[in-house]
Amino acid sequence: MRIAYFPGCTLNTTAKGFDNALRASFAALGAELVELPEWNCCGATFPLLVDNMLDLAAPTRVLLAAQEQGDRLAVACTMCYNVIRRTNNRLRADADALEKLNYFIEAEYRGGVEVLDVLQILRDDVGFEAVQAAVKQPLTGLKVAAYYGCMVLRPPAEVAYDDPENPHALDDLLRALGAEPVEWPHKAECCGAYLAVKSKEATAEMSYRILSSAQRTGAQAVVTNCPLCQFNLDRQQLDMGRRHGGYQPVPVLYFSQLLGVALGLDMADFGWERHYVDVRPLLESLG
Amino acid sequence: MRVKLSAMRVRNELVRRIEELSGQDLLACYQCGKCSAGCPAAFAMDLLPSQVIRLVQLGLVEEVLNAKTPWFCAACQTCYARCPKGVDLSRIMEAIREIALQERGDYLVIEEIPAEELAEFPQLAFISGFRKYTA
Numbered sequence: 001m002r003i004a005y006f007p008g009c010t011l012n013t014t015a016k017g018f019d020n021a022l023r024a025s026f027a028a029l030g031a032e033l034v035e036l037p038e039w040n041c042c043g044a045t046f047p048l049l050v051d052n053m054l055d056l057a058a059p060t061r062v063l064l065a066a067q068e069q070g071d072r073l074a075v076a077c078t079m080c081y082n083v084i085r086r087t088n089n090r091l092r093a094d095a096d097a098l099e100k101l102n103y104f105i106e107a108e109y110r111g112g113v114e115v116l117d118v119l120q121i122l123r124d125d126v127g128f129e130a131v132q133a134a135v136k137q138p139l140t141g142l143k144v145a146a147y148y149g150c151m152v153l154r155p156p157a158e159v160a161y162d163d164p165e166n167p168h169a170l171d172d173l174l175r176a177l178g179a180e181p182v183e184w185p186h187k188a189e190c191c192g193a194y195l196a197v198k199s200k201e202a203t204a205e206m207s208y209r210i211l212s213s214a215q216r217t218g219a220q221a222v223v224t225n226c227p228l229c230q231f232n233l234d235r236q237q238l239d240m241g242r243r244h245g246g247y248q249p250v251p252v253l254y255f256s257q258l259l260g261v262a263l264g265l266d267m268a269d270f271g272w273e274r275h276y277v278d279v280r281p282l283l284e285s286l287g
Numbered sequence: 288m289r290v291k292l293s294a295m296r297v298r299n300e301l302v303r304r305i306e307e308l309s310g311q312d313l314l315a316c317y318q319c320g321k322c323s324a325g326c327p328a329a330f331a332m333d334l335l336p337s338q339v340i341r342l343v344q345l346g347l348v349e350e351v352l353n354a355k356t357p358w359f360c361a362a363c364q365t366c367y368a369r370c371p372k373g374v375d376l377s378r379i380m381e382a383i384r385e386i387a388l389q390e391r392g393d394y395l396v397i398e399e400i401p402a403e404e405l406a407e408f409p410q411l412a413f414i415s416g417f418r419k420y421t422a
Contacts, residue, residue: 008411009410009411009414010409010410010411013409013410014407014408014409014410015409041410041414043414043418044410044411044414044415044418045362045414045415045418045419047381047418048309048362048375048377048378048380048381048382049308049309049378049381049382049385050307050308050309050310050378051307051308055418077411079411079415080411150361150363150364150365153368154363154364154365154367154368155364155367155368155375156368164368165368189327189365190327190328190361190363190365192327192328192361193361193362193363193412193415194361194412194415194416194419194420195328195359195361196408196412196416197395197400197404197408197412197413197416197420198358198394198395198416198420199331199358199359201331202328202330202331202359205330205331206327206328209327227409227411228409228411228412228415231408231409231412235407
């Protein structure tokens with residue numbers, strides 16, 4: 001299987017490990033992610049004002065680039081997925097908006113592209129049974145907290161491919177890899193997202209609530225699919241001990257990193273050096 | 288708080304702008320409070336999300352423009368996902384931010400972001416932050 005792929009700005013830079021591990025894992029599973037030959041930033045947030053057409057132009061251009069490659073687009077960054085998918089929904093439902101946007105970008109996007117999150121493709125196209133069959137190094141005994149954040153769940157009618165209040169796709173994947181996902185109440189709670197650029201205390205507290213909830217279940221790692229969640233949860237732990245005495249840091253990984261590890265792939269370029277809480281002791285404990 | 292209501296005040300210009308920008312029917316909200324109960328940032332807010340919409344229903348938009356709450360909304364959409372009336376409060380928050388940005392200027396001064404954060408933060412944090420906090 002070959003599918004057009006949009007990595008987005010962050011997977012091209014600070015979250016390169018997410019991207020490398022994902023492409024290598026998909027290739028090992030017989031699914032090739034083919035990066036769009038030309039793409040641009042999607043804008044990172046879906047515009048919430050009804051007359052804000054301008055902020056729809058960038059994601060429409062991404063959809064146009066995807067249309068030239070086929071009828072499906074795989075998106076790894078959950079924020080990009082949310083923006084591009086919602087833009088596509090709007091263009092499909094609103095002929096007037098589609099006409100305006102096409103006029104503005106001087107092209108003809110026809111609304112035919114299906115926008116999919118890479119986890120959804122793993123579940124529905126590759127299949128978690130096939131993933132399990134390809135595992136070479138099972139993550140036996142590893143207790144993990146699967147963390148979904150917001151962007152693949154809300155608004156449910158527009159973007160969710162899972163139960164929006166109690167999602168389990170990521171739990172199911174981790175179980176297929178041999179790990180033991182824990183039950184916990186904060187798997188769909190917001191990490192604070194862009195509040196981090198302005199409101200440090202609020203983001204620190206939101207991250208603490210999520211991380212401490214995961215740790216109360218005995219989870220040894222938090223596993224996520226979102227580059228902004230990963231960054232917030234990971235970096236906020238640098239001084240979490242100062243605010244919360246006795247706090248013990250927990251590694252925050254991308255699911256693609258653990259997928260690559262379980263598939264027995266070369267993990268030299270999985271970006272371990274970019275993590276604030278060192279993941280390597282945990283990996284060594286797995287053997 | 289003592290509030291003097293009048294038809295003119297309840298349907299004032301700013302209320303109509305919020306309705307127009309957000310595309311939401313403000314009067315659909317019957318104040319069940321589910322948005323406030325589930326909001327993960329409510330602890331940092333001076334007005335609860337349900338109080339924001341109540342004040343706007345009463346035409347008291349200035350109170351909301353002076354509050355911190357719209358700037359602590361991360362657009363996580365938990366309120367919208369759970370609202371029994373289908374009110375998209377995150378769109379109302381965006382409309383309030385937009386009016387505040389137009390009338391009072393940027394909430395985030397990009398030049399004040401520390402250099403170490405500029406070097407470390409992922410692009411999507413900045414791009415989304417700039418979209419929400421600057422005009």
